[in-house]
């Protein structure tokens with residue numbers, strides 16, 4: 001800007017160069033080069049910490065210009081250049097030399113080298129394999145908008161995760177994809193099982209359980225919502241990562257419910273094997289026959305008989321139920337149809353080997369079956385479970401769901417941001433390596449615009465999600481209600497657009513299963529269901545604006 005103010009644009013021809021060069025005296029990101037109409041050319045070299053102005057080598061003498069204004073500004077340019085050069089040699093380079101060798105604030109998803117995490121200390125019984133992961137209470141103070149701002153312990157976890165995914169997961173993705181398309185797809189891949197053991201050994205296990213649910217860090221890493229949000233984004237980079245770190249849906253929800261509301265017996269029977277990754281669970285809420293986005297519609301029945309509950313219902317989209325290790329179903333149904341609307345529903349723990357459970361058929365999303373967990377339509381016919389299998393008590397399903405809902409939304413959103421970052425990274429590599437109509441794809445204007453738009457949209461969405469997570473940390477779910485509704489409106493649509501642009505830039509390959517883009521797109525689309533547009537609008541209308549319109553004048 002200051003260059004523009006000093007010299008009228010009409011007398012200058014200028015161009016940006018954005019290559020990052022390593023100068024012996026510092027690192028500069030690029031430069032502005034211009035030619036004065038007098039014929040002399042100059043360049044401003046932009047360093048990490050600011051800019052310096054230097055005359056270009058091979059300059060032409062001032063005096064060739066025809067107009068007096070041009071000559072005058074030529075002199076001004078030259079004296080500025082000398083001044084800047086003087087500053088650069090005497091002061092500027094001294095500053096670079098004295099600068100601590102800190103990393104610039106940038107996100108890199110490549111070649112991240114991080115130290116190993118500490119293992120669980122001897123004698124401490126925990127289900128997270130991270131020892132004293134985070135001084136989370138400190139992290140609650142400010143909104144951490146980038147991984148660089150995380151506490152050293154959490155940053156270490158972040159870097160370890162990036163390294164693990166880049167070194168151990170990405171290289172196996174083609175093989176994992178082949179397994180998902182093979183006849184063995186309904187059995188877990190041995191490669192995944194092996195990676196789970198490695199993740200556990202490295203302390204990258206059960207990181208999701210939040211500090212507020214598990215203040216003594218008995219079961220998990222005890223991270224704040226903002227801290228885990230950053231890690232969750234990294235797990236979104238690969239479709240296989242969440243399972244590897246025991247942070248997958250719906251098990252995270254089941255574990256959190258059990259930690260919060262489970263009895264000691266329920267915890268011993270179900271929570272422990274889930275935390276250890278020995279079993280999986282599923283969540284059967286959505287009824288086949290009613291609009292389940294309004295969960296108070298759900299008609300599946302839970303009736304008390306003798307010392308048991310008897311359940312009947314026709315569910316579908318029950319995720320994870322086809323996994324051979326799925327041993328537990330969290331079932332939602334009505335215990336009292338006469339009670340107030342939000343106290344009619346209850347949640348029950350149903351062992352999957354109970355008689356009366358029939359999987360009718362697997363379902364798919366755009367043809368994706370998501371094995372080995374999958375989704376299915378399921379019939380529950382006179383399934384009987386002991387009374388002590390109820391969670392929290394009769395009529396309390398909404399209360400239980402509310403406690404978990406906000407966090408699930410943060411996790412879904414950050415995973416989608418991970419998908420979007422990976423899609424954009426793949427897109428950039430692809431368009432730099434292919435040529436069409438005589439030019440590399442990256443030089444086509446529309447592709448550049450797509451890259452720019454994607455970067456801007458990801459950044460905007462991430463900031464909003466982190467704000468929501470931060471509000472949850474410092475003020476609770478209720479205070480974050482508007483942000484929660486907003487992220488559901490913003491993030492899935494953003495992810496759809498970013499992934500769609502990446503698919504477009506890939507051509508036909510983008511739609512194939514050789515790349516994760518088509519799957520990213522499918523999962524992003526599913527999270528658009530139940531968009532909270534109406535809720536956002538209602539809350540906004542209720543909000544008393546600080547900039548109220550003055551009352552209409554009386555006539």
Ligand SMILES: Cc1cc2nc3c(=O)[nH]c(=O)nc-3n(C[C@H](O)[C@H](O)[C@H](O)COP(=O)(O)OP(=O)(O)OC[C@H]3O[C@@H](n4cnc5c(N)ncnc54)[C@H](O)[C@@H]3O)c2cc1C
Nearest residue numbers: 283284285286290291292293294317318319526529530531
């Ligand atoms: C991949 C996948 C996995 C799933 N996993 C599970 C699972 O594990 N367990 C489970 O129980 N369910 C699961 N579901 C089901 C999911 O929770 C439901 O599909 C969702 O709650 C919407 O319910 P519905 O399909 O009955 O849509 P409906 O309730 O029939 O709604 C139809 C559409 O109307 C919209 N709508 C609702 N209210 C309004 C309004 N006021 N204004 C405007 N539009 C509105 C909804 O957003 C929706 O898009 C899964 C679904 C998918 C696709």
